[in-house]
Amino acid sequence: MYDERLIVALDVSDPVAAENMLQSFGSVKPFVKVGMQLYYAAGPDWVRKLKSRGHQVFLDLKLHDIPRTVYLAAQNLGRLNVDLLTVHIAGGVEMLQAAVAGVGSVQTEVTTKIVGITQLTSTDRQILNEQIGIPGTVAQCVIHYARLGREAGLDGVVCSGWEAADIKQRFGRDFLAVTPGIRLPVDESGDQKRVMTPEQAIREGADYLVVGRPITRAKRPADAYDQLCSLLP
Numbered sequence: 130m131y132d133e134r135l136i137v138a139l140d141v142s143d144p145v146a147a148e149n150m151l152q153s154f155g156s157v158k159p160f161v162k163v164g165m166q167l168y169y170a171a172g173p174d175w176v177r178k179l180k181s182r183g184h185q186v187f188l189d190l191k192l193h194d195i196p197r198t199v200y201l202a203a204q205n206l207g208r209l210n211v212d213l214l215t216v217h218i219a220g221g222v223e224m225l226q227a228a229v230a231g232v233g234s235v236q237t238e239v240t241t242k243i244v245g246i247t248q249l250t251s252t253d254r255q256i257l258n259e260q261i262g263i264p265g266t267v268a269q270c271v272i273h274y275a276r277l278g279r280e281a282g283l284d285g286v287v288c289s290g291w292e293a294a295d296i297k298q299r300f301g302r303d304f305l306a307v308t309p310g311i312r313l314p315v316d317e318s319g320d321q322k323r324v325m326t327p328e329q330a331i332r333e334g335a336d337y338l339v340v341g342r343p344i345t346r347a348k349r350p351a352d353a354y355d356q357l358c359s360l361l362p
């Protein structure tokens with residue numbers, strides 16, 4: 130079974146382990162997410178290999194730096210032909226525009242879409258207010274950040290399923306809502322605070338679901354992936 134909306138977060142430190150897991154999917158080439166953990170171990174050539182094998186790739190490196198640095202980094206990452214790339218909206222509009230310009234400055238086969246991190250799905254209201262120092266609810270902050278992302282020309286945001294419907298309503302169907310923090314009722318939340326089931330997240334308007342541990346820690350990751358696909362409305 131294959132569903133483009135389900136993105137498997139390859140959160141392992143060893144590219145060989147990631148390849149072995151993907152081999153267990155047989156001919157199915159799931160949309161995969163490569164985050165900091167694996168990218169820092171495996172590097173750009175490994176991402177190119179994934180692309181050449183037919184995977185769509187979400188490169189979740191969460192860029193956050195001064196605009197010029199982000200422009201040049203986005204240019205290099207755009208050259209990898211990745212399908213999705215993340216930046217931190219907290220970096221501000223000029224930085225976000227730099228990311229968009231960096232990716233747009235290179236000619237590639239794939240048009241890399243850039244999605245902005247609003248508030249991490251591991252953040253709840255207490256963390257937001259007392260540690261990060263932003264008052265109000267998480268939902269208010271997510272909407273504020275999404276508005277900045279939209280103004281800067283991003284293709285969408287990363288948010289939890291709990292904010293997806295509001296984002297779609299305010300910013301339109303084409304503005305992507307990518308939702309991690311996906312859990313079945315039997316799954317442990319771990320460090321995730323704003324979790325939702327896959328069915329509900331899709332019903333709330335999520336375009337993509339990002340699923341890591343419920344798949345990667347399953348006895349048979351390919352079966353866990355199939356099960357999740359079968360649940361999607």
Ligand SMILES: O=c1ccn([C@@H]2O[C@H](COP(=O)(O)O)[C@@H](O)[C@H]2O)c(=O)[nH]1
Pocket residue numbers: 138140164189246248249250251287288309310311319321339340341342343
């Ligand atoms: O707000 C965010 C942004 C990114 N992530 C990433 O998604 C996966 C989720 O993994 P699980 O094991 O399913 O919790 C992970 O790679 C995070 O870096 C996120 O969780 N929340």
